[in-house]
Amino acid sequence: MLKRLNRIEHLVQFSFDGTVVQAEQGDMLAIALLAAGIDHVRQSVVSGSPRGPYCLMGVCFECLVTVDGVQNRQACMVEVEDGMTVLSQKGAPAILGLEASEEGMVP
Amino acid sequence: MSLREVSTASDLREFYDVLIIGAGPAGMTAALEASAAGARVAVLDENPRPGGQIYRDITRNRPERKSYLGPDYWKGKQLAEVFDRSTIDYAPRATVWSLEGPDETVAKVRNVVGVTVGGSARMIEADAVVLATGAQERPMPVPGWTLQRVMTAGAAQIALKAAGAMPSEPIVLAGCGPLLYLLASQLIDAGVSDLTVLDTAQSTFRMSVLRHMPEFLRSPYVLKGIRLLFKVKCQACVVSGVRSIAITGTERAEGVRFTTAGGEQAIPASSVLLHQGVIPSTNLTNAAGCELRWNDEQRAFEPVTDNEGRSSRQGIYVAGDGSGIAGAQAAEVSGRIAALAALCDLGLVSVTAVAARLKPLHKQARRFLRGRAFLDVLYTPRPSFLAPLNPETVVCRCEEITVRKIREAIALRPPGPNQLKTFLRCGMGQCQGRLCAATVTEIMAEERKVSPGDVGTYRLRSPVKPVRLAELAHLPHTPRALKAVTGRDAVDHDTNETGHISCPDTDIASCGQVQRRRPTSAGSSLTMMASTWKGRPVSS
Numbered sequence: 189m190l191k192r193l194n195r196i197e198h199l200v201q202f203s204f205d206g207t208v209v210q211a212e213q214g215d216m217l218a219i220a221l222l223a224a225g226i227d228h229v230r231q232s233v234v235s236g237s238p239r240g241p242y243c244l245m246g247v248c249f250e251c252l253v254t255v256d257g258v259q260n261r262q263a264c265m266v267e268v269e270d271g272m273t274v275l276s277q278k279g280a281p282a283i284l285g286l287e288a289s290e291e292g293m294v295p
Numbered sequence: 296m297s298l299r300e301v302s303t304a305s306d307l308r309e310f311y312d313v314l315i316i317g318a319g320p321a322g323m324t325a326a327l328e329a330s331a332a333g334a335r336v337a338v339l340d341e342n343p344r345p346g347g348q349i350y351r352d353i354t355r356n357r358p359e360r361k362s363y364l365g366p367d368y369w370k371g372k373q374l375a376e377v378f379d380r381s382t383i384d385y386a387p388r389a390t391v392w393s394l395e396g397p398d399e400t401v402a403k404v405r406n407v408v409g410v411t412v413g414g415s416a417r418m419i420e421a422d423a424v425v426l427a428t429g430a431q432e433r434p435m436p437v438p439g440w441t442l443q444r445v446m447t448a449g450a451a452q453i454a455l456k457a458a459g460a461m462p463s464e465p466i467v468l469a470g471c472g473p474l475l476y477l478l479a480s481q482l483i484d485a486g487v488s489d490l491t492v493l494d495t496a497q498s499t500f501r502m503s504v505l506r507h508m509p510e511f512l513r514s515p516y517v518l519k520g521i522r523l524l525f526k527v528k529c530q531a532c533v534v535s536g537v538r539s540i541a542i543t544g545t546e547r548a549e550g551v552r553f554t555t556a557g558g559e560q561a562i563p564a565s566s567v568l569l570h571q572g573v574i575p576s577t578n579l580t581n582a583a584g585c586e587l588r589w590n591d592e593q594r595a596f597e598p599v600t601d602n603e604g605r606s607s608r609q610g611i612y613v614a615g616d617g618s619g620i621a622g623a624q625a626a627e628v629s630g631r632i633a634a635l636a637a638l639c640d641l642g643l644v645s646v647t648a649v650a651a652r653l654k655p656l657h658k659q660a661r662r663f664l665r666g667r668a669f670l671d672v673l674y675t676p677r678p679s680f681l682a683p684l685n686p687e688t689v690v691c692r693c694e695e696i697t698v699r700k701i702r703e704a705i706a707l708r709p710p711g712p713n714q715l716k717t718f719l720r721c722g723m724g725q726c727q728g729r730l731c732a733a734t735v736t737e738i739m740a741e742e743r744k745v746s747p748g749d750v751g752t753y754r755l756r757s758p759v760k761p762v763r764l765a766e767l768a769h770l771p772h773t774p775r776a777l778k779a780v781t782g783r784d785a786v787d788h789d790t791n792e793t794g795h796i797s798c799p800d801t802d803i804a805s806c807g808q809v810q811r812r813r814p815t816s817a818g819s820s821l822t823m824m825a826s827t828w829k830g831r832p833v834s835s
Contacts, residue, residue: 189444189566190460193485194357212458214343214355219458227443227547233724234695238546240443242692244450245348246341247431247576249693249725260725260761267343267388 189240190222202272211268218244218251218263221274229253229263230277252277298379301337301386304410304417308384311337313637314408314421316391316579319347320371320623321615321630322427323378328634329425330383332644337384337419339391339410345375347429348449349623351456354379360459363484365477367623368456374627386412393757394424394583396608406610409757416766423610423637426580426598427630430573430616433595433676434730435470436683436690436698439542440569448478448570455481462566465489467551469540470570471496472674473520478568479527490531491562493540493553495571497677507669514666539679542567571676574733575617582755584608589748592671593620594681595733596752603653604633605640612637620671625663632656682737690738691731693724701735705742711751712736725761728753 198213204226211220218241221229227240229251241251244264251263254275263274301307313329315322318340330336338345346353350371361369378385393409405420432447439445448468454460466487468479471494479492499505511517527533540553548567553560574595577587586599586607597619604612614633615626635652638644683690686699696719704718712735715721721735722728728735732753740747778784 189446189463190454190458191463193459193461194359214352215458219454219460222454223458223460232441232693232695234693237441237695238443239441240547241446242450243432243447244453245431247726247729249729252725258763265341265390 189225189227190219192223200268200270202268202270202274204274205276209274213268215268216244216264217253217255217261217266217268217272217274220268221263228276231279233280236279298381298383298385301384301412302388303413304415307337307386307410307412307417307419308335310405310420311335311384312421312641312643313423313425313634314339314406314419315425315427315634316340316394316408317347317427317429317615317617318342318345318378318385318387319349319427319429319615319626320374321429321617321626321633322347322425323374324627324630325425325427325614325634326383326385326630327377327381328631329638330381332638334638334641334643337386337421339386339389339408339412341388341390343387345378345385345387346371347427348453349429349626350375351453356456357459360456363481363486364456365481365484371623386410388412390760390762391579392416392760392762394426394579394611395757396583396611409762411762411766414766416762416770418770421610422641423612425604425612425614425630425633425637426583426606426617427613427615427626427633428576428579428617429626430620431576431729432570433572433574434734435569435571435676435680436688436734437469437540437542437569437680438685438688439544439548439567441689441692441695442542442544442567443547444544444565445542445548445567445569448474448568449573451566451568452478452481455485461485461487462568464566465491465562465564466566466568467491467493467562467564468568468570469493469495469537469551469553470680471676472570472572473516473670474573475570476520476523476527478570479531480523483527483530487531491564492527492531492533493537493551494533494535495537495540495677495680496535496674499673501672504669504673507666507672511666511669514669515662516666516670538677539685541685571680572674573616573620575619577617578727578729578755578759580606580611580613580617581752582757582759583611585611585613587752589746590619591746591748592668592675594675594747595620596736602632602657603636604629605636610637610640621664621667625660628656628660628663632660678741682734682741690734691719691721691724693726693730694720694722696721696731698738701738702742705739712739712753713751715739716753722753727755727759 196212200211200213209224239250242248246265252260253263255261312334313336315326315338326338344354353371353375389412391410395407406424408419432449536555538554542548543550550563575597580598587596588599598613612633614630635649639649683698688698709715736747736750739750
């Protein structure tokens with residue numbers, strides 16, 4: 189949902205769910221994703237509803253993604269790096285073989 | 296001589312005279328003032344570059360962006376350059392997750408700050424801590440505000456400052472407050488062609504507003520404000536008197552429905568930007584046990600401070616918008632004032648020298664505050680935007696708690712927002728109540744017909760930002776704490792001289808697969824704690 193007013197000068201490339209994304213060096217990850225036309229970064233943990241970056245300043249925790257294997261990184265607080273692997277997060281993760289149901293976690 | 300940039304926690308000193316949290320205008324001036332007096336100073340800031348949100352990325356911004364970011368933003372450049380030439384320890388990309396004041400019962404005489412820099416955590420001691428944590432936008436819960444392509448106006452401004460990026464058009468900018476029109480003006484200068492402003496502000500002709508008018512007319516905001524309003528009204532589609540809005544779309548925002556006195560209308564949108572004023576960021580002040588008070592004109596909680604920024608906790612000072620919204624220029628002054636108060640209390644500068652410095656600073660502060668009350672009262676959001684009426688509107692975005700559920704739970708008469716949390720999990724998600732606290736207080740106040748000040752707000756506890764269990768496990772622990780967790784005496788454990796647990800292969804990134812060689816040690820208990828924690832940040 190963002191469009192850059194200038195062309196990228198110092199190119200950095202990273203992957204988001206397997207797709208190569210181009211960004212400007214020093215960009216915050218959330219801004220880089222939005223500028224690449226990616227506005228879906230996760231499904232909420234309660235209902236699985238689609239969410240995207242909202243505040244871009246570390247307050248709302250809507251832009252949580254997995255960066256190089258570390259879950260729940262705030263994409264708006266992480267700078268892009270060349271070769272970074274970023275994954276979207278899908279709902280509540282399974283915990284030790286439990287599954288989420290309407291009544292909570294069940295074995 | 297120049298700034299000493301700290302990129303790992305181990306490069307910080309164990310102790311500072313003055314530790315400043317936040318590198319916006321207040322944090323930078325506080326640091327400069329304290330450093331000039333010869334104090335050992337460090338600035339911990341979450342962003343990669345100094346400036347805070349107001350001067351975001353000012354140190355690397357390109358001159359061609361000046362045309363749309365404007366001269367007020369560019370004012371920050373000079374301050375950032377002075378900051379860069381100082382000899383302060385500056386830790387960017389630093390997340391502060393706890394602040395504990397002195398505790399005489401355990402012979403702890405200093406403040407202790409928990410911080411993560413470069414992936415490792417550290418506890419740093421400081422005689423004085425200046426909190427310059429700034430402001431956040433007041434939540435604006437409307438139907439559809441959790442959809443993709445809905446952001447805050449502040450977020451759009453950050454994208455403009457940090458990356459020269461603009462939301463896709465058509466853009467609908469909805470809400471009230473000075474930032475709404477400032478952003479509209481910046482978007483116009485950046486070349487936007489399809490912009491609608493839905494102004495939800497109440498009428499200017501209210502007694503509470505008019506009585507502040509004479510003071511406002513003598514303030515520095517008058518000309519600037521009039522010019523801004525005129526420009527936006529000429530170059531964008533502005534709808535005034537908007538009473539309700541709802542964002543439509545299934546996964547992402549596709550349009551906005553709104554009502555005015557003339558009835559309901561619907562317009563298409565590719566981006567929706569919401570804003571209804573800013574409120575102090577009080578997470579750290581609150582968790583540190585500093586007393587908060589309700590500010591009725593600004594309709595927000597703020598820390599109780601004296602004239603020089605001293606909070607109710609000894610050795611903790613608050614400066615800038617985090618102590619009450621007053622803007623960037625006032626923040627610069629209040630940063631200096633708080634630092635001088637700290638230096639005076641620590642005995643690093645004489646009382647008479649401080650008094651002489653404070654006098655002109657207080658005079659400046661009064662000048663910057665002139666006209667604020669008018670803006671605060673003029674832009675008090677409509678009650679229906681503070682305590683939403685639509686029962687299906689989501690209030691707590693993390694736990695997806697609606698207005699209906701909150702009102703139903705309030706009918707069961709919980710004593711306050713803290714008990715409501717346990718009924719609903721409202722405020723217990725990953726944002727730790729940052730985006731619902733204000734609304735929950737407003738709804739409760741409305742239901743009970745009392746002031747929000749009487750309702751209070753969530754009591755927060757550290758960590759106020761997520762910290763990985765592996766980082767906590769690597770911190771030094773007292774024998775008493777180890778015994779409490781493991782049930783064994785500290786001598787049984789692999790602790791080194793500093794109390795660190797030897798736990799070389801604990802890594803939360805792969806915590807599910809961590810294999811301990813000796814599964815009986817304290818390290819392994821903590822590793823197991825880490826391995827059961829998956830997917831959600833640690834919260835109170």
